[in-house]
Amino acid sequence: MRKIQCDVAVVGAGPAGLAAAGRAKAAGAGRVLLIDRDRELGGILQQCIHNGFGLHLFGEELTGPEYAHKFIAENQEAGVEVLLNTMVLQVRPDRHLYAMNRREGMLDIAAGAVVLAMGCRERNRGAVTIPGTRPAGVITAGTAQRFVNMEGFMPGRHIVILGSGDIGLIMARRFTWEGAKVEGVFEIMPYTNGLTRNVVQCLHDYDIPLHLNHTVVEIHGRERVEAVTVAKVDEKLQPIPGTERRIPCDTLLLSVGLIPENELSRDARIELDPVTGGPVVSDEMETSLPGIFACGNVVHVHDLVDNVTRESRLAGEGAARLVQGRQPGGPVLATRAGEGVRYVVPHRLHLANLAERETTLYMRVREPAEHVRIEASVGGERVLSVRERVVRPAEMVSVKLPPGSLPADCTGTELTLSVVKEGERA
Amino acid sequence: MTKERKLTCIVCPVGCGIKLTYDADRREILSVTGNQCKRGAAYAADEVFAPKRVLTTTVRVEDGFLPVVPVRTAQPIPKEKIWDALKELAALQIKAPVAYHQVICPDVAGTGVAVIAERPLPAETEEKAG
Numbered sequence: 001m002r003k004i005q006c007d008v009a010v011v012g013a014g015p016a017g018l019a020a021a022g023r024a025k026a027a028g029a030g031r032v033l034l035i036d037r038d039r040e041l042g043g044i045l046q047q048c049i050h051n052g053f054g055l056h057l058f059g060e061e062l063t064g065p066e067y068a069h070k071f072i073a074e075n076q077e078a079g080v081e082v083l084l085n086t087m088v089l090q091v092r093p094d095r096h097l098y099a100m101n102r103r104e105g106m107l108d109i110a111a112g113a114v115v116l117a118m119g120c121r122e123r124n125r126g127a128v129t130i131p132g133t134r135p136a137g138v139i140t141a142g143t144a145q146r147f148v149n150m151e152g153f154m155p156g157r158h159i160v161i162l163g164s165g166d167i168g169l170i171m172a173r174r175f176t177w178e179g180a181k182v183e184g185v186f187e188i189m190p191y192t193n194g195l196t197r198n199v200v201q202c203l204h205d206y207d208i209p210l211h212l213n214h215t216v217v218e219i220h221g222r223e224r225v226e227a228v229t230v231a232k233v234d235e236k237l238q239p240i241p242g243t244e245r246r247i248p249c250d251t252l253l254l255s256v257g258l259i260p261e262n263e264l265s266r267d268a269r270i271e272l273d274p275v276t277g278g279p280v281v282s283d284e285m286e287t288s289l290p291g292i293f294a295c296g297n298v299v300h301v302h303d304l305v306d307n308v309t310r311e312s313r314l315a316g317e318g319a320a321r322l323v324q325g326r327q328p329g330g331p332v333l334a335t336r337a338g339e340g341v342r343y344v345v346p347h348r349l350h351l352a353n354l355a356e357r358e359t360t361l362y363m364r365v366r367e368p369a370e371h372v373r374i375e376a377s378v379g380g381e382r383v384l385s386v387r388e389r390v391v392r393p394a395e396m397v398s399v400k401l402p403p404g405s406l407p408a409d410c411t412g413t414e415l416t417l418s419v420v421k422e423g424e425r426a
Numbered sequence: 427m428t429k430e431r432k433l434t435c436i437v438c439p440v441g442c443g444i445k446l447t448y449d450a451d452r453r454e455i456l457s458v459t460g461n462q463c464k465r466g467a468a469y470a471a472d473e474v475f476a477p478k479r480v481l482t483t484t485v486r487v488e489d490g491f492l493p494v495v496p497v498r499t500a501q502p503i504p505k506e507k508i509w510d511a512l513k514e515l516a517a518l519q520i521k522a523p524v525a526y527h528q529v530i531c532p533d534v535a536g537t538g539v540a541v542i543a544e545r546p547l548p549a550e551t552e553e554k555a556g
Binding site: 040046049050051061063064065066068069148149150151152177196197199200201204205389390 | 433434436440441462479480482483484486491492493494496498505508512526544545546
């Protein structure tokens with residue numbers, strides 16, 4: 001078995017892995033190894049051929065492949081080593097990775113620090129349990145995206161979309177452009193799960209109806225999907241009898257959410273957050289296992305790649321600091337999701353970092369609301385209050401804590417983020 | 427002639443529902459309501475009189491690492507030209523290798539806008555999947 005020694009090993013070469021590897025190298029780590037099971041770098045970005053990436057980070061609207069290209073070039077210049085077509089099978093707590101590929105068989109990789117950047121997977125039919133037969137033609141939106149944009153073929157001609165996630169919205173337009181007929185998007189919630197600009201530019205532009213409070217209650221067809229039955233749902237998300245409608249189609253596209261891909265983390269017994277489905281991380285993006293970091297969609301599902309890059313650069317820097325013995329020590333403060341907040345990442349903040357640098361907290365709200373304030377409090381004392389005109393579950397909220405904004409003595413307390421209606425107190 | 431339009435503003439995450447009336451012949455906005463800021467009014471005017479979009483699609487590639495290469499218009503093109511542009515690009519087939527930002531079509535659908543490759547695409551190699 002070939003043995004490889006490196007300072008930082010990064011698992012997954014999508015946007016998170018690319019940014020973490022590049023930053024680790026730039027921050028002074030010696031040998032940085034970027035490992036991916038695919039045959040090229042870039043991960044999901046290579047199939048996201050639409051524009052809108054990088055608006056926050058670069059001030060321009062790049063496409064997915066262009067965004068990837070910037071980071072691939074940066075990593076190449078920095079001297080990040082790449083191992084493609086290689087599957088990581090196990091991450092051990094002592095920072096040994098077992099991996100394999102066709103050329104060399106098994107590999108034993110000993111790393112000073114490991115960055116987990118495996119991304120996420122789509123929820124599929126099993127995850128949403130739709131009754132009916134099991135014909136061909138039920139496919140997740142991201143898989144369809146890869147077929148159309150990279151493999152060059154159309155998985156169907158007459159399409160119904162369940163769920164209003166961004167990939168589903170993007171694919172509604174993409175299918176329309178390729179000559180398919182998209183009957184409509186059916187969303188069980190009373191609000192969309194996608195970004196507003198996608199609803200406007202992908203659905204409104206092409207007169208594709210969005211049916212909120214609707215779901216698919218049955219799939220019809222033996223060999224191939226022939227139709228689906230949709231129905232309205234009540235406040236408890238239960239189908240309302242008498243509202244069923246049969247829609248002929250040959251394909252049902254599922255865009256019903258994403259799940260962080262944490263088989264390796266779970267196997268290594270890394271502590272996971274039951275709400276995000278990803279590792280519990282510090283502000284260095286370090287997991288519960290020392291020297292093992294995580295970033296991007298493997299930690300929590302992001303809606304903007306720019307935020308993935310920002311978070312992953314922190315992980316790369318954290319990994320570089322660790323291998324150089326520059327990691328911050330001292331007490332940490334836990335974060336907590338308060339009223340109206342579903343989760344907060346990161347979960348632990350080093351007081352030493354809080355004193356010295358700006359810290360960004362990412363959170364998702366539980367439900368849409370207008371004219372609110374996001375409040376951060378430590379030990380019952382308000383330390384920050386930010387006004388937001390509108391918040392939605394589909395759009396991640398970030399809160400920046402300026403350096404030194406917390407009371408000096410907050411050891412043993414928690415930092416709570418809450419959504420407060422304008423005019424009320426937390 | 428006075429016309430009416432309803433739009434959802436996409437300038438920021440608020441997503442205001444904007445209602446406007448305009449004179450189609452004189453290309454003049456008569457009234458805008460529902461927007462919470464000035465940027466919404468400007469967006470609405472553009473959307474009514476000169477809507478533009480960046481078109482992103484794929485073009486067939488011969489002997490490529492992938493059978494298609496993603497392409498985009500170098501600038502936004504008038505929205506009403508999108509179907510013509512799609513048809514024109516669907517008829518093309520280029521040869522691998524393709525360079526990053528290589529011009530695939532210098533002037534798509536008479537818009538004067540070029541279509542460029544979104545990524546480099548090497549020629550097909552022996553080793554495919556691992």
